[in-house]
Amino acid sequence: MLNVETIRKVRLAHFRDGKKIREIARDFNLSRNTVRSIIRSGITDQKYERSEQPRPKLGSFVDLLSEWLKEDRDKPFKHRRRAQILFEQLQREGYAGGYDAVRRYVGKWKEDEGTALVKAFIPLEYDPGDAFQFDWSYEDVELGGVPVTIKVAQFRLCHSRKLFCFAYTRESLEMVLDAHIRAFEFYGGLCRRGIYDNLKAVVTKVLMGKDRVFNRRFQNLASYYLFDPVACTPAAGWEKGQVENQVGVVRYRFFVQRRRFASLDELNEWLERECRNRAATAKHPEIKEKTVDQMFAEEKPHLLALPACPFDGYTENVVRVTSQLLISFDRNRYSVNAMAVGKTATVRAYADRIMVVRNDERGLNI
Numbered sequence: 001m002l003n004v005e006t007i008r009k010v011r012l013a014h015f016r017d018g019k020k021i022r023e024i025a026r027d028f029n030l031s032r033n034t035v036r037s038i039i040r041s042g043i044t045d046q047k048y049e050r051s052e053q054p055r056p057k058l059g060s061f062v063d064l065l066s067e068w069l070k071e072d073r074d075k076p077f078k079h080r081r082r083a084q085i086l087f088e089q090l091q092r093e094g095y096a097g098g099y100d101a102v103r104r105y106v107g108k109w110k111e112d113e114g115t116a117l118v119k120a121f122i123p124l125e126y127d128p129g130d131a132f133q134f135d136w137s138y139e140d141v142e143l144g145g146v147p148v149t150i151k152v153a154q155f156r157l158c159h160s161r162k163l164f165c166f167a168y169t170r171e172s173l174e175m176v177l178d179a180h181i182r183a184f185e186f187y188g189g190l191c192r193r194g195i196y197d198n199l200k201a202v203v204t205k206v207l208m209g210k211d212r213v214f215n216r217r218f219q220n221l222a223s224y225y226l227f228d229p230v231a232c233t234p235a236a237g238w239e240k241g242q243v244e245n246q247v248g249v250v251r252y253r254f255f256v257q258r259r260r261f262a263s264l265d266e267l268n269e270w271l272e273r274e275c276r277n278r279a280a281t282a283k284h285p286e287i288k289e290k291t292v293d294q295m296f297a298e299e300k301p302h303l304l305a306l307p308a309c310p311f312d313g314y315t316e317n318v319v320r321v322t323s324q325l326l327i328s329f330d331r332n333r334y335s336v337n338a339m340a341v342g343k344t345a346t347v348r349a350y351a352d353r354i355m356v357v358r359n360d361e362r363g364l365n366i
Contacts, residue, residue, distance in 0.1 A: 002034070002046050010038045057097030058105060061090055065102070069109050083107070124241075126158035129302030131193040131230075132183075133158060133243035136171050139251060141267065142260040150267070153179035154250065156243045157191065160295035162279050163246055165254075165271050167264060168351065173201040177221055177313035178351035184225060185310065186272070189303025193228045195240045203231055217315055224311045226304055253278070314348040314355070321345055329354065 010028060013019045014035075021039070025032045058065075065086060072080040081089075083106040087099045095102075137152045151171040155164040164183045168175040176199070184190045196202060198212070205213035212231040214222070222229050232239040254274050261267040279292040287295065319327040321343055326333045329347045336345070336356050348355040 002038070004045055006030075007038055007044060007046065010035055011044070014039050057095065058101045061093065061095050062105070064093065065090065065105060066109065069106065069113075073113065124158075124239075127302075128159045128299040129189075129191050129304070131158045131195055132156060132191045133195045133240040134180075135197065135240065135243045135247060136199075137247040137251065139167075139255040140258055141255070142258060143264060143267065144262060145260075147258075150264075151175070152250070152271075153183075154243055154246055155179075155183040156246050157187065157296065157299065158195075158242055160299040161242065161282075161284060161292050162187070162296040162299075163250070163275050163292075165250060165275055167267050167271060169264065171201065172315075172349075173215060173217060174313065174315045174349045175351050176201050177217065177311070177315070180221060180225075181310050181313050184306055186275075187300075187303065189300060189305060190225055190227055191303065193230050194222070195230050195232065195243075197232050197240065198234060202229070221311055221313070224307065314350050317347045317349065318344050319347050327356065 006028065010024055010030070013024045013027070014021070019027075021032050021035050024030070025035045028035075068081065068086060068089070083103040084099070086106060087095075087102040090102060133156045135154050137154055138149050139152055140147065140149055142148065143150075148169065150167045150169060152165050152167050153171075153175065156162070164186045166179050166182050168179070180194075202215055202218050203212050204215055212229075214229055218229070238244075254271070259267070259270075261270065279296065282292050284290050284292055284295045317329060319329055321327055321336060321341055323341050325336055325341070327336055327345060327347065328334075330349070334354070334356070343358075346357045348357055
């Protein structure tokens with residue numbers, strides 16, 4: 001079978017350059033009959049289609065395999081035997097061929113019978129103020145001359161597509177809480193739903209279907225801001241495809257070259273400017289005549305209003321004060337004052353500091 005390039009060269013040599021069939025055959029190491037066929041037929045492409053798939057080893061087992069497939073046809077999908085199971089059963093009946101022949105036959109049989117499973121995807125549409133999506137990405141930068149892999153919290157409003165990014169050195173729960181507080185202040189409001197994958201810092205337990213047990217402190221955040229957290233189905237990234245796509249866009253446009261910053265604060269100031277510039281210039285993917293910022297201006301009146309004060313975004317851990325007036329937290333030791341030796345204290349961890357509290361009284365910032 002000839003490839004498209006060879007056919008093109010033969011046609012050019014004859015019709016454009018005026019070469020004879022004998023000369024073309026010699027130049028391209030082809031038979032004269034082949035050259036003559038290309039010239040006379042007028043083809044520009046050649047495809048090989050097998051009229052019949054030979055099954056030398058499967059042939060005697062086709063009837064048995066078809067009978068099994070017919071038995072499964074009326075059963076619920078989860079009770080039907082897959083090609084691998086059918087292959088193993090055929091082996092027990094004496095079949096000595098390979099798995100691919102069985103797989104191809106099963107696929108063709110199901111296609112002809114109309115029982116093949118077809119995956120269909122319905123485009124998701126969101127009303128103004130309906131939902132936002134959240135995800136993490138990992139990017140390489142230099143902070144103070146040291147190469148660091150930062151964790152970027154990424155938000156995306158599903159209707160207007162406005163993005164917000166904020167970088168941390170970790171992705172623990174206190175960073176998740178802090179990122180939400182900053183995102184809501186950036187937007188000047190929030191949506192009624194937040195869509196997440198099954199983050200370990202947020203989802204404590206995965207139940208049947210869409211049911212999840214969310215972290216208690218994260219539920220406090222959702223209750224305070226009055227939004228519903230919704231977890232995606234495991235391994236179903238298309239359910240939050242917008243932010244999945246945004247991760248690639250942010251990496252390509254913001255971090256395609258290794259950025260250098262003096263500090264994390266400088267990085268986040270730059271990142272916020274880039275987010276604003278992107279929203280001001282990028283066209284909305286569905287409404288091409290408007291920018292993301294123009295769509296956000298229409299969506300903003302539909303956002304939920306922010307509370308008077310931001311959420312106190314800390315996580316709590318109970319620790320014991322040692323005889324050296326030390327506490328252990330997150331594999332580090334800290335010195336504390338005015339704490340009774342042997343008694344317990346509460347460590348409140350924020351994204352940028354920790355606070356030691358005794359008897360619910362404000363204590364030492366560290």
